[in-house]
Amino acid sequence: MKREEILKLIPEEGFIKVPESGGVPLSPERKVILMRKGNQLFNDGDIETAGRIFITIGYTDGLIRVGDYYYSHNKTLEALRMYKAAPSQHKADMIVEKMATIVRGWLGTN
Template sequence: MNKEKALELIPTDGFIKVATEKKVPLDSRDRSALIRKGNEMFNRGEIELAKRIFLTTSYSDGLIRIGRYYEQQNRHIDALRMYWIAPAPEKRDALIETMSSIVRKWLKEEG
């Protein structure tokens, strides 16, 4: 893929949106029920629905699991977004380091 084609593929709104929606006030019982439902959805493979629930409930462990899933699917930008929101600084930093080493390699190949 040439540089021009790669630049055309960059989303106009950027790669990472880290701001989450307004927090929904939930009592602990409702939050726990939603998290259980999110885990159930994740286990059934309904990843996007589980992600919405985990984002709504600010469930860090669930967001990290979604991030790992995205990494396995080679959706590294989406994984980075989940790690950033979770927050999971170790996973985020490791992924950033991996991605930056790939970019450095590409730059050396072109240079």
């Protein structure tokens, strides 16, 4: 398959869905309660649920921690999704660059 044919297979919207940043409107008290619950879940090892809570409340530090966890466990696309939601452009760019290197290797354009 030629490079042009391969590139046409990439969907315009990309490969992953990135949640909207900023979360939903919540009272400061409710946000603190959910942040604590998300941190507890993260510490207890329920990373997926913690990530959903952090997305809901728009908790940047929590999203970055979840992204770091996923990255360290070779779940690169999930890590990228969390970094983009945070937003942590530096960490997202690091992953995108690694992915681009892999794709360039596949296409033989090193």
